[in-house]
């Protein structure tokens with residue numbers, strides 16, 4: 001089945017991914033492409049959205065693609081820079097604005113009877129973020145809306161399904177932004193809302209069957225959401241030809257290796273658990289630098305994975321849980337040919353001699369869509385709602401050098417913290433949580449005895465993507481009980497502190 005799809009041309013705005021998110025929330029499939037790389041099959045797109053940009057149409061580096069094959073032929077919505085682009089190159093006028101036009105504004109005028117504004121009333125809040133302003137509409141431009149400071153806040157082109165807005169409908173602060181996108185995409189451009197988790201699963205499984213045939217595929221499971229959902233999709237398509245490998249690096253949470261393995265087996269996956277703890281812990285001996293730890297863990301992982309993959313006779317493919325934000329090719333701020341592609345390898349890059357072809361069934365999905373797809377396949381909430389956990393595991397939460405005893409202590413501390421979060425119903429309110437073992441001994445008194453033992457820091461953050469984060473205001477009673485329990489239960493710890501730093505300037509992990 002061929003989906004209705006929408007093309008988003010990226011002019012480098014920080015909000016371009018948000019446009020895609022909002023469109024997907026309407027159950028409409030969309031793709032982001034750089035403004036200077038319009039896909040050759042642009043005919044197959046039902047509508048086009050032009051993004052904003054940090055550039056100016058009046059500047060030296062004007063981003064000026066030839067849209068003559070699209071404009072007037074496909075429904076088009078131009079946002080911010082897109083709107084200025086339409087005005088500037090089609091007989092209108094764009095100039096520097098006299099007043100700052102950032103942040104909240106309200107629509108003070110809306111042209112009556114326009115489908116574009118169905119369900120949106122005068123006074124609706126919109127989000128502005130621009131330093132140029134449209135002084136004069138382009139040829140055949142019809143004014144649709146204004147704010148107090150911006151007269152030409154929205155316009156259309158007569159006899160075309162071309163619409164332009166100066167504000168950002170994709171930002172949550174634009175209260176009716178989603179309604180406006182729906183008005184344009186569903187009612188004006190008549191794009192069908194046919195992109196749902198169920199349809200994604202159905203089509204992806206069919207496509208994987210064709211792509212993989214009878215080939216064998218190997219996949220490294222991490223216990224996290226992405227690799228688990230990728231595994232279940234592949235399992236639906238090729239069954240026992242999917243070989244999953246779950247490596248215990250000795251740096252997982254307490255009991256995690258056994259419980260995750262059991263969970264996977266319960267889902268019918270062909271999964272092999274490999275307990276390589278000793279190999280990892282031996283390789284880490286004497287290393288205290290965080291980057292060196294990461295390198296050592298990455299190297300041993302590849303060796304272990306390679307050994308195991310070699311055991312699978314005639315394996316042809318390596319499956320990865322790569323998701324859309326990792327593969328979007330976004331234009332640089334200057335929009336020049338220096339466009340960068342972020343690449344991401346869940347297994348840290350395998351040696352070339354393995355010559356495996358790569359299959360990435362989730363590469364069109366955002367993180368929340370991965371969860372929705374998992375849920376539509378009936379996957380357990382304990383997997384889909386699991387907090388992110390770093391690949392190097394507890395190694396980067398034990399500051400400085402690492403010993404088996406330190407891993408044991410931290411596993412115990414972490415287990416008390418996480419179990420308490422669950423029993424207090426706080427686990428799902430927190431994006432990520434864990435404990436850090438500090439390279440600090442402090443004096444304490446237990447019974448009548450002086451102690452000189454370790455200090456641990458607890459960290460719980462809220463975030464949407466890990467790029468920025470804030471500490472969670474956990475109840476004092478919770479912290480009190482958890483601290484008592486840790487100090488009473490975990491031998492070797494006599495002090496607990498709670499980390500109240502945001503990211504930036506701190507990071508989530510301490511190493």
Ligand code: XMP
Pocket residue numbers: 294388389390391392432466467503506507508509510511
């Ligand atoms: P930071 O500490 O950079 O962490 O604020 C952001 C997110 O990334 C995770 N993280 C890692 N994940 N390998 C991983 O797979 C790593 O080396 C690594 N370092 C940090 C961290 O847990 C958080 O979710």
